Amino acid sequence: MELHHVIVEKLCSCAKREGMGQITSFEDKETAQDAAVKQLAFMQNSFCGKHEFDITEVNDHFVIGMLGGCDCGSHDKH
Incomplete structure (x- = not known):
């Protein structure tokens, strides 16, 4: 059985x-997609x-990514 993943691309401090x-x-x-949403x-x-x-969606997996990267300077600040 193939598993479907929800992947958080970068874990910010939050x-x-x-x-x-x-x-x-x-x-x-479908369950993976619902969970990602x-x-x-x-x-x-x-x-x-x-x-x-x-x-x-990448190869039947769902990647949650940051748009535009991070311009806050440091994740430790928030």
């Missing part, structure tokens, strides 16, 4: 503070707001 894992695995693609919404609504995130 993600680390929340105790987020970098990879979460699911048995079916929920995680993206949580990140955009609950984090500090200095970053924006999006989801990219």
